[in-house]
Amino acid sequence: MRISTALTFILLFSSAAFAQNKPQPSATRPTANAQASFSPQLMQELATIRDAALADDYTYRQVAHLTENIGPRMSGSAQAQKAVEYVAEELKKLGLEVRLEEARVPHWVRGIETGELVEYPGQAGGTPQKIVLTALGGSTATPVEGLTAEVVVAHNFDELKTLGREKVAGKIVLLNFPFDKQKAAAGLALDAYGEAVEYRGSGAKAAAELGALASLIRSVGGADYRLPHTGWSQAAGIPAGAVTAEDADLISHLAAEGPVRMHLTLTPHRMPDITSYNVVADLKGSEHPEQVVIVSGHLDSWDLGTGAIDDAAGVAVAMETAHILQQLHLQPKRTMRVIAWMDEENGGGGRDAYAKAHALEFPNYMAAIESDLGAAHPLGFDAKVTPAALDLLKPVQSVLQNLGANIIKITNYSPGADISTMAKAGVPAFGVKQDGRTYFNYHHTAADTLDKIVPRELRENAAAMAVMGYALAEMPQLLPR
Ligand SMILES: [Zn+2]
Known part of the structure; x- marks a missing residue:
């Protein structure tokens, strides 16, 4: 269901008037060209997605299940396997096409x-x-x-x-x-x-x-x-x-x-390597199914805590993108692909297996997003993109401005470990840029547990990823590489 055009016009004209009378900081002011590239309808849909994510507790419930019911999810462990099955099942419930893609991973036991x-x-x-x-x-x-x-x-x-x-x-x-x-x-x-x-x-x-x-x-x-x-x-x-x-x-x-x-x-002892899986789930694009936008986090974790901020939060935020789109009956033009990566922590077996299976498709990919810096308030994105690509994303920044998640900072490194092979191949790559001031107080310790997640901040992360993901799936042109 698309958003009503009447509402769209109100939004468009009121923001145009605002722009003329009261200049915004140049970092977030949409240029005429960039603004023109996002239709009023798309701008309205993005605002609706943002507000829906901010009002929804789906993301928190997913983190709670992954951390408290399943627990720590070391590569090769029974909990990692259970988490794979659980996330696959949840994404099937949302109507996505779900595949488990094999990856060889180490199995180290403390x-x-x-x-x-x-x-x-x-x-x-x-x-x-x-x-x-x-x-x-x-x-x-x-x-x-x-x-x-x-x-x-x-x-x-x-x-x-x-x-x-x-x-x-x-x-x-x-x-x-x-x-x-x-x-x-x-x-x-x-x-x-x-x-x-x-x-x-x-x-x-x-x-x-x-x-x-x-x-x-x-x-x-x-x-x-x-x-x-x-x-x-x-x-x-x-x-x-x-x-x-x-x-x-x-x-x-x-x-x-x-x-x-x-x-x-x-x-400790290292057992033989084991076959595990990335969970890969598609919301097929209606116009360009081959142009993929990846939203992702990693499903494995260390074993001392329960892997809440690292990185059940990232997986849940990516799942929420699909959940919100299904709830709002928004089918993207490009394929929205949710990935729960395996083995980010112990060598990147999931990342490598994905690259091996899909590298030939990378030239068609629109972009890849990963969230792997916790669940605190998002400031925006780190992005390995060109300045020209950044210009085209100014409308996204304006939608995320009232959350304070409107920074897009160009990096020369991959802003996510699991999307690094894609970033290296030139796929525009985004990492949600959380406020990381306390992240390393808990990360990889016994204190990485559900209580460290502030529900409101988690929802802000979900909003940022869903808005960016949907914008990338809908914007008229491909991002220049
Ligand atoms: Zn991580």
């Missing part, structure tokens, strides 16, 4: 993870001190009874190199590189994460190359309350873990005073 300092300066008798830590994905196991060794501390890769094999071999390395909380508080959370996550990604490998027995890093992220942060780490053939920021400080202080010895037990 075991016991304990640590204690057994010798340190000033120790009272033989009393040990508990260290709060977690294993990183890719970690190998210690002996079942654990290992005991001296801890050597480095604050960055250069310091580790300076220590050299002589001081590192046979020891437990602690790489104590702090996550920059000030950057995060100033709105540069991704920059802060990027700096620190290098140590999670390749710290163990650097330590192993110098003969370390095991590698520990300071948890990546801004978490207080002594929460360890897990995540992917390059396989290095040694046990690899992350201690909490508080414990990293403790060990560093003590090691500066004298020898510190630690007993460490990590018993």
